[in-house]
Amino acid sequence: MQFSSSLLEQAVNEFAKLPGIGKKTALRLVLHLLKAENSAVQGFGETMIRMRNEIKFCQRCHNVADADICSICANSMRKHELICVVESLREVIAIESTQQYSGVYHVLGGIISPLDGIGPDQLNIETLVSRVRKEHTQELIFALNPNIQGDTTIYYIQKKLQDANVRITTIARGIAFGGELEYADEMTLARSITNRMPVESYRTGG
Amino acid sequence: MQFSSSLLEQAVNEFAKLPGIGKKTALRLVLHLLKAENSAVQGFGETMIRMRNEIKFCQRCHNVADADICSICANSMRKHELICVVESLREVIAIESTQQYSGVYHVLGGIISPLDGIGPDQLNIETLVSRVRKEHTQELIFALNPNIQGDTTIYYIQKKLQDANVRITTIARGIAFGGELEYADEMTLARSITNRMPVESYRTGG
Structure with a gap:
């Protein structure tokens, strides 16, 4: 031009x-x-x-913030014993926009990926481990993308916390609401049959 | 969000x-x-x-400029007796990028469109008319989009300059190079037959 x-x-x-x-x-x-x-x-x-x-990053959960502690961590109405572990603040915004989650977050700043040269030391994993021990967290919900790197990250953190009394879960995988079975990939379809759930919980959304 | x-x-x-x-x-x-x-x-x-x-606008051709006169108008190597009339600086950038045009420009700042409330007074038409008379311009090439508004604008300016000794032309319309005849609209195809040109000028790029 x-x-x-x-x-x-x-x-x-x-x-x-x-x-x-x-x-x-x-x-x-x-x-x-x-x-x-x-x-x-x-x-x-x-x-x-x-x-x-x-812009600042929350000293507790590493989310973006206007102050030293982000507005989610500073909110006493939220369930602080429930931590959702995400890769970046993109997922925090996506989950917050559903207005269905009342716990707090922990932003890892990436996921373990040896091929990209990203090891556990470059991520906010140490702060998560010490946070779980100090705050007596009851449950960690992993909301990472479903791939090898995500699974490795979950496995690594799980090992680090095996002596801590914390429940470790991951968000549900399956056919999306409105998704057509015929177009679902085989892996998702197979897993959604293995992890089938009672119709009651489906109906109540629970 | x-x-x-x-x-x-x-x-x-x-x-x-x-x-x-x-x-x-x-x-x-x-x-x-x-x-x-x-x-x-x-x-x-x-x-x-x-x-x-x-950013400034050239006092002569109304193109964007870093000084009072834009770099095209200030260039003595260009043919100043040849003015290409365009709607906006978008077309100046498009034509300059072809590196095939050695004349100068005049940016109207829009085209006459009564339905949108744009009359000749809101456009840089007066300055074009006085420029043609003062600079003894030899040719005005209109490079406006081919629609009613464009044709009206050409007709209006042509009337204003009917006593001036200036050749008035418009850029060639026809089937695009690489365009398939079968997909051309009827108007373009019909006009391209009416305005057919000798093969020699086609071969040499005319």
């Missing part, structure tokens, strides 16, 4: 660095900002800079 | 204001910025603010 303004070119290049944004989309976004009010663009730029500089 | 940080929420909302960016994409982009270096995010935000505050 040929630009007659280096300011325009720089702005397009900055947008094009973002994942999934190509040059044409970047140009469309920049032309939108060019038509917007000065104050709106000022707000856009400053919000990004402030977000990056001022 | 439920966020545990208002800084994060604000950043997602700012991105989601951009055209074609939904909440999920906005979250993906913000999480990318959250992982990036502080200085990179600082650069991103400041580039947008600086672009909006400092």
Whole structure:
């Protein structure tokens, strides 16, 4: 692309660095900002800079926070003896959006993946183990993606906590509500038959 | 979506204001910025603010510019007696990217569209007319989208310049190179037969 303004070119290049944004989309976004009010663009730029500089990570669960402790950990109405273990804050947002979970979280910051050079030491596993022992946690619910790395991570943490009196569970796997049996993959379909559940619990959603 | 940080929420909302960016994409982009270096995010935000505050519009052709006159108008190697009339700077970028055009431009800032309340007075038509008279322009090439509004705009400007000694042309319409005849719309196919051209000009690229 040929630009007659280096300011325009720089702005397009900055947008094009973002994942999934190509040059044409970047140009469309920049032309939108060019038509917007000065104050709106000022707000856009400053919000990004402030977000990056001022955002904190909760000292207890490693979720993003505006203070030292995140709003979920600081909420005394939540069940603090129930911890949902997730890979990143993406899953925290997804689970919170269901408005069905009343426990707290622990963000690992990744999963054990030797091929990518990610070992247990790079993740927030030590803090989880000491947290479970100190807070007398009753249950850890693992909400990790169903793959080898996720299973390895669960196994590693389970070993570390085998002497602690904590129940370890994982979120239910099966055919999605609204999912067609015919299009389900074989692994999911096979597991959903093995792990079949009583009709009563299905009906009540329990 | 439920966020545990208002800084994060604000950043997602700012991105989601951009055209074609939904909440999920906005979250993906913000999480990318959250992982990036502080200085990179600082650069991103400041580039947008600086672009909006400092960008200028060329006093001659209304294209975006870093100075009072854009780099195309300031280039003495270009043919200043040949003006390509376009709707917006998007078309300037598209035509410049072909590296086949050596004339200059005039950006109208829109096209005449009574249904959208856009009349000739809101466009850069007066400056085009006075420019043609003052600069003794030899040819105006209209590169507008082929619809009623585009045709109206060409007709209006042509009327304004009927006493001036200027050749008025429009970019060639026809079947695109690589386009299949069978999928061409009837209007384009019919026009491309009416406006057929000698094989020699086709072979040499005309």
